[in-house]
Amino acid sequence: MDKTDKERRPHWTKITGYVLNLINNLIAMLSVVVYLHSVRWALPAVVMVGTAPFFVGLWGGIRLVTSILPKGCYRKADDFLYTIYQRMTIFFFYHVSGVELLAYGDTDILKKKENAIYLCNHQNTVDWMIANYVAIHQGSLGHIRYILKDGLRFLPFYGPYFKQHGCAYVKRGGKFNQEKLKKDISVIKMKKEPIWLVIFPEGTRYNPDLPNVIERSRTFARDQGLKELQNVLSPRTKAVYTCIEQLAGHVDVVYDITIAYSNTKDSSGRRKVAPPMTDFLMGKVPKLHLNLERIPLENVPKEEDKLHLWLHRLYEKKDKMMTDFYSDDVSVHNAGKFPGVAKTITFTYLQTLPSMLFLVAGTGLILASPEGRIAFGKYCLFGTLAGWVWMAFRS
Incomplete structure (x- = not known):
């Protein structure tokens, strides 16, 4: 093997690595797409x-x-x-x-x-x-x-x-x-x-x-x-x-x-x-x-x-x-x-x-800040409990 071939081998090895890495990334992306499709509900x-x-x-x-x-x-x-x-x-x-x-x-x-x-x-x-x-x-x-x-x-x-x-x-x-x-x-x-x-x-x-x-x-x-x-x-x-x-x-x-x-x-x-x-x-x-x-x-x-x-x-x-x-x-x-x-x-x-956009935007604005997320979480917790109590008395 002459000197030129030795110099080319690392270059082709690097290209092959890039191609294999690209293929792996594409497979991973396709896997994500397939998974998201299966749970798109x-x-x-x-x-x-x-x-x-x-x-x-x-x-x-x-x-x-x-x-x-x-x-x-x-x-x-x-x-x-x-x-x-x-x-x-x-x-x-x-x-x-x-x-x-x-x-x-x-x-x-x-x-x-x-x-x-x-x-x-x-x-x-x-x-x-x-x-x-x-x-x-x-x-x-x-x-x-x-x-x-x-x-x-x-x-x-x-x-x-x-x-x-x-x-x-x-x-x-x-x-x-x-x-x-x-x-x-x-x-x-x-x-x-x-x-x-x-x-x-x-x-x-x-x-x-x-x-x-x-x-x-x-x-x-x-x-x-x-x-x-x-x-x-x-x-x-x-x-x-x-x-x-x-x-x-x-x-x-x-x-x-x-x-x-x-x-x-x-x-x-x-x-x-x-x-x-x-x-x-x-x-x-x-x-x-x-x-x-x-x-x-x-x-x-x-x-x-x-x-x-x-x-x-x-x-x-x-x-x-x-x-x-x-x-x-x-x-x-x-x-x-x-x-x-x-x-x-x-x-x-x-x-x-x-x-749909109105309800999503309204909810999103509340969740956009840390304070909003904390308030939202408390509202969900105490709102649920209050609802259960209210329904128990309305039975």
Whole structure:
């Protein structure tokens, strides 16, 4: 080997080292990208949870200011604030998730603003979001109230806030307190507040991995002399009856909503568990199918026994739609969809992005300084404790 080759070898060795180092860095960067992609649900979750203290703080300010203003100002301001927060959630559950929303049936619901009782089948933690998708088109987003299971009342910040927003917490089964629910709901009619009351009559989620829950539902139907349901649970009547009874003359219609998530069948054609919130935010649900039915309240039975039969028949229709949706039989016309022609529901960034930026910026300004972070931490701790105490006395 001559002298020139010896002089060149360190030079090529250095270049090879640079190339290998560059490749290692690229692999590391790609690994980070892949990891971030696999947990990209985390950012929306952090934002929605992390902005809650700021949101509730704004509510406290509104509560204080409107206490010296005419009656009705507080509720309008609170509904407006609630709209801001829910527009942010739509930003994540629509724009970030990339889901395609397909509506069937009475899609004119999206155009006309009215007081409504909203009934829906229940499958996962995303179901509450569907009411947002529909209500925002009516301009009714701030008027949404929920009938919630009792355990949710102790959620930090959310539990107390939903209570004062007009939502009602109920216990299931033999612990259901009808008189308490009557009292909670009657306030809405008394104050003549605009209302979208969301109820999940099944009481719990339909989960194909929980056969005991499904069998209890079918046993309940058999004992009542009613048809057993395959792809939804038998609805319970008491909460629905109480709400219809208390809101008669104030509510115009019942909205019957049926939801089906795409990408929820395994390779054998068996129905899978509906996707959790994390999967939905990661774009694992390409399409979401909604069947909308508008039922004038005068067409709904007022007697509890007749309402019980009417509600079960409503769920028989849901069950048929869901059974067809999950069918592998090529002769079934509505396999993979609902009856009729689908209308795509869309949202613009102008409808959702400003709300997200406002809440993030407000929270960010507080966290920008050490003093702000300390105050924020104390507020989260003592605010949570105060909320638990308040909810314990409001039970």
